[in-house]
Amino acid sequence: MSTPGTPGTPAATGTAEIQVRDLHKSFGDNQVLKGIDLEIRQGEVVCVIGPSGSGKSTLLRCVNLLEEPTRGQVFVGGTEVTDPDVDIDAVRRRIGMVFQQFNLFPHLSVTENLTLPQRRVLRRDKATAARIAAENLARVGLSEKADAYPSSLSGGQQQRVAIARSLAMGPEVMLFDEPTSALDPELVGDVLAVMRMLADEGMTMMVVTHEMTFAREVADRVVFMDGGVIVEEGAPARVIGDPQHERTRHFLSRLLDPAMAEVEEETSDQVGGTER
Amino acid sequence: MADTDVRLRPRKKGLTRSQKRRLSRGVQYAVFVAAVIAVAVTADWGRLQNQFAQPDIARQMFPDVLTLALKNTVLYTVSGFVLGVALGLVVALMRLSSVGPYRWVASVYIEVFRGLPALLIFVFIAVAVPLAFPGTEIPGGTYGKAALGLGLIGAAYMAETFRAGIQAVPKGQMEAARSLGFSPARAMVSIIIPQAFRIILPPLTNEFIMLFKDSSLVLLLGVTLEERELSKFGRDLASTTANSTPILVAGLCYLLVTIPLGFVVRRMEAKAQEAVK
């Protein structure tokens, strides 16, 4: 693995819940992932950060095979997801996924959003599905919205329902793809609070996010991606607080102070462009 | 004419915008009034009334025009529509399939059955099918044949409507369903198609109206007295009474159904428009 400056993650403690080996993914000629190796242990919270287009979403989507990898292997809980003979629907039941755009089913009420997948996929009986739906709505603090329709909820509430919908399936792992990026700033906190609660309960989580405070406070490990490779990974205090790579530093400075970054870019453009 | 010229002369650049608008509207009203007068003068009202509005003949049509003819029209249309929805859904899914031959068959089907006149399809069912497959009977007699003809036509139109509806459901819906462990087929049935149905309810209703009118072609199948629908019923009575009043009454019966349905469609479309905002 070409990640110098990374403190070797203690692979001895805990079993690997997600293992990614030499993962490549291309869309036509566009090479998006160029050899990703990553291991996430049970109960670990890993935040993936990086600039737009670096392949974060693609990596996450390869883990539950929403995208088919071009090369390499992915294991979830010991099952090889990339094995052509694996029952992918059975594997996906063990992996929850939360999307930037929530993707609630708009033709179903909040409760039905939670019960229908349980009934159809897990074949739970009506009463059990309803009980588990109610429990999980309570966990995300939305019991009073049980009969509402998604369109009547705020973005933050919709995202919490989406998390509850995943949780009701009893997943071993939760994947989050920028869960707060589509939200008004004042609604971000509620969603992050739910994610924090999950982390405290010991859920294995892989979170693509631009929320550095969340990454710093909740993540066990931060992975910085750029150009389809993992540039740097390690404890949040190291990767965010004391980045070893120029690309990481550049990304973080842009994120923390966009105005500064623009000035920086202009000057570097001039230097690179016309010599006077 | 001269009057307008006088008023116009001072303005060298021509008419102002409001003048133009007024002039245009004036011309339109004038044409309309002229047309109405022309029709009123040239038409022979006495004969028209004799031919199309004989109360005695109209009265004689009831209640059969409703209990038999309209009932049969509705029956043919509904059974054709149900078959069309089922077949159309299959064709739409084939059209969206990743398996090439399915897509080709679906495309050919849609092009052929949208491209042929409905009348030819009914002639085919009445004449060609019994010749080509001797001994095979389409189940249900006239009702089965009518459902088949209307279903084949309706399916071609509805397949395209379904395809558009399915594609209008955001991609994230399928992804969310798949990531919850739904198989593609189950996701299609419980998540995608119910949403697509809502989107396409207005065009689907329009296709029902189309089939309702096309059901008049059932007369080509050679029907018994009991199997007659509105058009055949009206025509038969028109020839026995040597008067066209039955045609007018039959026509009004069609409008009795199509106008309210058209109204419902516009209501649904307006509502959908509102929901988008």
Ligand SMILES: Nc1ncnc2c1ncn2[C@@H]1O[C@H](COP(=O)(O)OP(=O)(O)OP(=O)(O)O)[C@@H](O)[C@H]1O
């Ligand atoms: N389905 C697809 N078809 C073709 N190209 C794709 C597809 N999905 C992603 N890409 C390309 O892959 C590259 C990486 O995309 P990806 O969404 O993984 O980036 P990201 O790191 O998640 O960025 P962002 O922060 O903007 O979400 C982009 O260049 C994108 O255009």
Ligand SMILES: [Mg+2]
């Ligand atoms: Mg992304």
